[in-house]
Amino acid sequence: MEVVNDFALTRLKVNKYVNNQEFARLSKEARQTFRAYSSNTGELGELFLYTFLEGQMRAPQILSKMSLKTTPGDYTKKSDGIHYYKLPESDKYHLIFGEAKMYTRLIEGFKKAFESIAEHQSGKEFEKSLISSQIENEFIEPEDKNLIYSLLYPTESVVKLKVSDAFGIFIGFEIKNYDGPGISEDGYEKWLKNTIMEYIQSKIGTIEKQITDNNLIGNNFYVYLMPFFDLKQTRTNLTKGITE
Template identity: 40%
Template structure:
């Protein structure tokens, strides 16, 4: 199966500061990205430009994309209408960014997004922010369930993300609805495969990722992709600095803030008894996070 994001330079919006292993077995990876800096400000306009096309891949199923493949304008309009309708009550920039990072950085193709799953059933609660799969070097696979949190406080975002994953894994939700959690999500994926324009071979392969068969020649483990957005405070006086000095200072500040939370992340994995899973964590700082999130969402849907 091909990646949904093709021909996009989404990663060109960022500098990758580092990727760190969080455990001795190198199962868990923390990726720290920072938006490109232009004239001592994060370049949000560049990010918006790089999200215009991914909104289509995030919002629209492969079946609809195939139907309108020769009508780019109509496809774009339908994608934005669907995205606006969904985000009116559920809007989360983090879901879209996580989808983009998992596809473009990790190389994990989308199976279904939360938008597609949630709009397929009124009973969908406490679900993942999308489902991807990843082929490993040993020939085995991982099903990657997404979780995104975009808060002013990074520690709260981390804590809530792992708590959500714990609840998702164990089928817990605030509404008391039994139709939630990882097992239910897998059944939803299976049901929705027939609504997608997968070939018979692709559909059979995806089914085998979800449900083991005696013919299956590989193992599949459940993993998680996490996006953490947080707010970084930049002092006004620093904006007067020469551009190279500003970049160095801000990146050093961000590195310090994230590095201080590494042990906290490791602790949360243990606290919620999630050590058996692989985690692919993406961390991105924002300035004025609430207002910038709203501005970005409005810009990519107008």
């Protein structure tokens, strides 16, 4: 719940509510940007991807697309969020375009993610222009605005940065729960980890083939995978808990 506000609203709007101590209004508006939980199959994955990129990678979100839902334009068919990341012990940056998918089968999730990335390759300039038009809403300090502009248009910037595109992928998928004889808590944890790793490793060849088939060789991917025992029902429950 704590990340919903920053995921769904612009920094400018969040700061305004916080400065006015209007926390209830802030929470309400953020939750209202989500579609109804009964028909919402995509936004929870986007929220997970945002949480991992911001929380685990420390890759700040550049643009809150949820906040643009009332803005005319076909942005909804583009990437599921845009972040930037400074590579450790380097002067290089990655501009990360997100794709979040939640499918029962892991391979189906990867297939759809790579297809979307391949389809959106030609639309990245549109997305950069979209970010550029929203910089004033997303960033307050002049140095932050200058950094983002330099990341978007490194050849035009006074401060020259080394920037390349990358892709953040979140896949939610389903596995079967343990149904064997009695087992200890440690034993169950070991079984769960082994089951997930064996399942993922068995799909690596197919995943690599999908990268090749979609002409994505040579790109950088940051991948987060999350297993569920009952993906459909859990997604509904979680989305309901966030939005109500």
